[in-house]
Amino acid sequence: NVEAVIDVEEIGAARSQQSASMPAPGHPEPRKPDRLGPPSAVLLIVTWSMPGVFIRLVGGLPDAEILAWRVSIAFAVLAPAVLLVRRWRTALFNALRHPASLGISAFMFGYFALAVMTYRHLPVAIGALIISTSPVWVLILRSYFEHRPSRRELCGVASALVGVAMCILPRLANGSDWPGNAFAGAALATGAALCSAGFVYSRSRTRDSARAVPAPVAATVTCAFGLPVLLWLVVLGDGLAAAAFDARGWMLLIGLGAFSTALPTLAYSIVSSRLSSLVTAMLNLLVPLASGIAAAIILKEIPSAWTIPGGVLVLTGIWLVSTGGSRPIRPRL
Template identity: 30%
Template sequence: MTRRAVPVTTGSSAPDAPETPAGPAAATARSPQTLLWTALTIVYVVWGSTYLAIRIVVETMPPFLSAALRFVTAGLLLVGIVAWRFGPDALRVDRRRLASAVLVGLLLLVGGNGLVVLAETRIPSGLAALLVASVPLWVIVLRALFGDRPRTATFAGVLLGFAGLVVLTLPGSSGTVQFAGVVAVLAAALLWSVGSFLSSRLPMPANPFTASAYEMIAGGLGDLGIGLFRGEHLNPGAVSVHSWLALAYLVVFGSLVAFSAFAWLLQKAPLSLVATYAYVNPVVAVALGWLILSEPVTWSIAVGGAVVVAGVFVVVSTESATKRAPVPKDEGPLTTRADHSPDRT
């Protein structure tokens, strides 16, 4: 479903407009800006902090079973919210759209998020976030493979971003991390990109919250199956209080609050502004990992991360400018799904 973004005003009056006194009218005029920046701050901080929360969860919980618990819980809560807010009919979808939502959910939340959770048992949360930032770059590659012709500046941003990934993945350059974890995150970013790419081309439920609810339930059940296949066991008594609190944070804030704020932003703000989360989240994640978990910030993480973020900035800014033109009915903007990261639902 395509959403039409509304331009954001700067809050300043026109050059020849008379000044208005402060009061209720001025407060009312400022309220849309306040709501916009509140929602944007939520997306910046909460989605950036989910990598830290995942790292805390997997300290005492098995990766895939914890992901299953998170997404099944969040999905069922979202089903209830959709039924309460839009009515039970909003949950009714035909088999074709349900199958599409299930496929996308498996790609995003099993192949994408599940591998990130697994990887964070081996690598720092900040490094995981920087590697996940490559999602918009992979999406451009997929678009090019399927006949789209992105602008030259977009390709330049992709090459720049992948150069940063090379720096991040140089053996031994990111400190004492297991290379298998790095590979797992790169695979997660690719699978998430495939799911994002397909979600804009498959018939999906008309209500985006309904689609997300079914995606989360399907992905959570997929994570459950893989966790059981791997022989994971969840012993509630062995789980620390910190891990339980981090999981609750992921369910409520990461999967419900931040996603709702993001969906609202897509309707109320320019895509060029909304898409800035794609290069703010990794910075937040690295800072929180260093501050709270004392994760090291090596030269390659600093340099490679900066190059990746710069490449994503070029891609997002170029694509946002391109998407200001009208888009076909069944094609959403790049940032509707394609810029989601593996822990973003």
């Protein structure tokens, strides 16, 4: 998911800037243990792995209302955090003045919408695996506009696509009991991965310009879109079904919006600035695995035998794409 998407080049650039500000090799400073990075990485994996579980547990709400509550609650958590950090607050006001920033956030909102619908049709582990292929689609975009993919990256694309096919096709052959339509779920998950890739690629194109915004700021702008959706449901729709929820239902919605949307965004901003780009990229590989474990424990969704080798191929492909080199070409934009 977008909160699970890792722009390795962006992280690498941040790490390079951090290294440039460090003392010269002849005058090293004692390195203090990083007490914030590793716990943030653990929090990142746990929170990133839970959206599918929360969406399935919420149950009877319409997809549009789940989406609206998810991003609105996340906005209520993110907005105060962004306003409290001076750098983020300045970036937020700058982003609101640039229509391009709002356009980039539209990709993220599209991801949120498609992800909600994905988990209505696919098991959580399968949906998370397909959505996690967003680095593959980022590579495809960059291979057209910026660089020629290396053989390593091409092997990664092939591995990821074969792995997805191994996870989906057996469902069509044996009619196993999945929550919904496998074709629809695969299409929605692929759309979510494409939106996620569009968000990452667009942000990477504006990273060195005045339009560049930190991830928490971009997420805050995106989640603000949920407020008019809620208003639309109240004024023009059939009202809010969540009004009849008990305490458990509201806790699930808060968990989806705060725990699985806002917290991973903040944790990611910490992890990407404190851990190496390679370690941060590896965290992306652990999210589908953690999602599958959470779904097996909470939802009793036991993956099929085909999911394991298919998942290995998908994760291997993502790893190859995330760590592969490429040759620059003349940009087409």
